[in-house]
Amino acid sequence: MNVLTDNLPLFGEGFLGTVELTVYSSLLALALGFLMASFRVAPVASLRAVGTVWVAVLRNTPLTLLFFAVLLGLPRFGLVLPFKVFAVLALGCYTSAFICEALRSGINTVPRGQGEAARSLGMTFGQTLTLVVLPQAFRSVIPPVGSTLIALAKNSAIAGAFSVTELLGTYKTLGELGYDVVWTFVWIALGYLVVTLAISALFTALERTWGVAR
Amino acid sequence: MTAAAPGATALYDVPGPRARRRHRLYGILTTAAVLALVAWVVYLLFDTGQFTHTKWTPFQYEGIQRMLLRGLGNTLKAFAIAAVLSLALGAVLAAGRLSDHRPVRWAATVVVEFFRAMPVLVMIFFVFVALKVQPLPALVAGLTLYNGSVLAEVFRSGVAAVERGQREAAFALGMRKTQVMTYVLVPQAVRAMLPAIISQLVVALKDTSLGFLITYEEFLHAGKLIASNLDYDLPFIPVVVVISPIYIGMCMLLSRLAHWVARWERRSPKTEAVDVAPAEPGTLLPRGVPPGPREPGRQ
Numbered sequence: 001m002n003v004l005t006d007n008l009p010l011f012g013e014g015f016l017g018t019v020e021l022t023v024y025s026s027l028l029a030l031a032l033g034f035l036m037a038s039f040r041v042a043p044v045a046s047l048r049a050v051g052t053v054w055v056a057v058l059r060n061t062p063l064t065l066l067f068f069a070v071l072l073g074l075p076r077f078g079l080v081l082p083f084k085v086f087a088v089l090a091l092g093c094y095t096s097a098f099i100c101e102a103l104r105s106g107i108n109t110v111p112r113g114q115g116e117a118a119r120s121l122g123m124t125f126g127q128t129l130t131l132v133v134l135p136q137a138f139r140s141v142i143p144p145v146g147s148t149l150i151a152l153a154k155n156s157a158i159a160g161a162f163s164v165t166e167l168l169g170t171y172k173t174l175g176e177l178g179y180d181v182v183w184t185f186v187w188i189a190l191g192y193l194v195v196t197l198a199i200s201a202l203f204t205a206l207e208r209t210w211g212v213a214r
Numbered sequence: 215m216t217a218a219a220p221g222a223t224a225l226y227d228v229p230g231p232r233a234r235r236r237h238r239l240y241g242i243l244t245t246a247a248v249l250a251l252v253a254w255v256v257y258l259l260f261d262t263g264q265f266t267h268t269k270w271t272p273f274q275y276e277g278i279q280r281m282l283l284r285g286l287g288n289t290l291k292a293f294a295i296a297a298v299l300s301l302a303l304g305a306v307l308a309a310g311r312l313s314d315h316r317p318v319r320w321a322a323t324v325v326v327e328f329f330r331a332m333p334v335l336v337m338i339f340f341v342f343v344a345l346k347v348q349p350l351p352a353l354v355a356g357l358t359l360y361n362g363s364v365l366a367e368v369f370r371s372g373v374a375a376v377e378r379g380q381r382e383a384a385f386a387l388g389m390r391k392t393q394v395m396t397y398v399l400v401p402q403a404v405r406a407m408l409p410a411i412i413s414q415l416v417v418a419l420k421d422t423s424l425g426f427l428i429t430y431e432e433f434l435h436a437g438k439l440i441a442s443n444l445d446y447d448l449p450f451i452p453v454v455v456v457i458s459p460i461y462i463g464m465c466m467l468l469s470r471l472a473h474w475v476a477r478w479e480r481r482s483p484k485t486e487a488v489d490v491a492p493a494e495p496g497t498l499l500p501r502g503v504p505p506g507p508r509e510p511g512r513q
Contacts, residue, residue, distance in 0.1 A: 043226050044237045046244040060416070060465035061458065062423035065434060069454045072441070076450050077258050101494075107225070115225055125226075133225060154333035161335060161427040168336055171343065181344040189332060189340075196331050 028092030033099025146203030285436030304365025372403030
């Protein structure tokens with residue numbers, strides 16, 4: 001127990017690090033994922049190709065390899081940024097591929113007739129998109145996006161192993177201070193549970209408000 | 215997988231001649247932008263001296279080639295052990311979750327939900343640091359616990375997705391509980407879930423690279439050893455250029471297999487009483503719907 005109480009600042013710092021990484025990477029992943037999803041459903045073949053390659057490559061890249069390439073490789077190009085920014089880049093790009101697929105299959109669940117009906121009512125492309133297609137797609141997209149973001153929060157642990165300030169990273173310091181390792185890990189595990197359960201609760205609430213009526 | 219051909223979504227009408235011309239223009243602009251980006255990266259690679267002779271010499275040496283191969287072998291070894299063990303663990307946990315005895319069901323649920331909610335890396339580090347285990351067993355233990363729990367959910371939802379009439383008919387024929395499971399429900403469930411199972415194995419294959427972080431001598435570790443060698447002028451980029459296609463290629467092959475199996479099973483008459491899951495790994499939302507049967511818009 002006193003592992004936690006003695007080192008509250010350290011745990012707090014790690015916890016905040018995890019939350020910060022998760023929030024920033026989620027924003028990046030959602031933005032990039034949306035962009036790539038719009039590429040993937042575009043009527044222009046080369047845009048679709050860009051989206052397809054992005055998803056196929058990133059979904060099949062081990063995240064550790066991506067971290068390795070970004071954290072150790074990009075500085076060789078003379079691009080020197082704080083480790084945290086690199087970690088957000090790697091996590092965000094990796095997750096964006098999964099977000100993209102979730103959004104795309106959400107858009108594909110909207111029946112074609114909806115769009116045809118909207119157009120036959122004289123709606124413009126923008127109106128069709130914002131008033132008819134996206135609201136319906138949004139409903140079915142909530143659960144998969146939620147689980148993708150939970151996966152992102154869990155993946156942020158890899159950043160900790162690459163010495164970004166993060167919850168998992170605290171075990172090293174505490175081990176050196178001679179605290180019991182098992183209890184350290186119990187508290188680390190609890191910290192991750194808090195983060196994942198919070199995201200899960202958020203998305204359950206979203207789902208209850210806007211989800212598809214089953 | 216639904217093709218994203220224009221017109222397959224609700225978004226666009228079939229383009230007319232003017233729209234087609236506009237799309238062609240966009241296409242040319244995109245291609246130009248992509249080519250410019252590629253050219254810029256290649257220029258950067260040359261500019262920062264990534265194609266110098268010294269940086270690429272290590273790959274000529276047999277010792278280093280052998281080291282890379284050994285690393286690849288270790289990666290595949292960890293993957294094979296973890297895959298077999300997590301399939302076994304998944305089967306056991308799924309049986310527990312489907313049990314008629316409440317304590318068993320309850321225990322299995324707790325185990326599955328806990329290990330699904332934990333980052334794999336935390337488990338691997340726990341086994342490695344706290345239990346002081348060798349890197350390979352630690353990696354395999356972490357991967358097995360996580361993927362086993364996810365697979366348990368996949369198996370369970372597969373069994374639940376088999377049409378109710380199948381179970382009822384089997385009971386009506388006088389089969390016992392175990393017979394109903396082993397002869398009727400499980401064979402259909404496994405067929406239906408095979409794409410999701412293979413996709414989860416892709417996750418396991420990708421996660422073997424976490425062994426790098428606990429000094430397991432796998433593929434990435436071998437790469438790191440070469441990359442941090444001063445004699446060859448720290449060839450990080452060459453190592454990434456050599457290693458990533460192999461890693462990504464392996465995972466892509468396995469993903470492709472999952473998609474192929476999904477298409478094949480969907481056509482098979484043996485999956486008529488159950489919906490085949492799409493080739494996607496399991497979801498992570500606690501109480502979330504695992505991939506497949508209930509996902510809207512798919513057959």
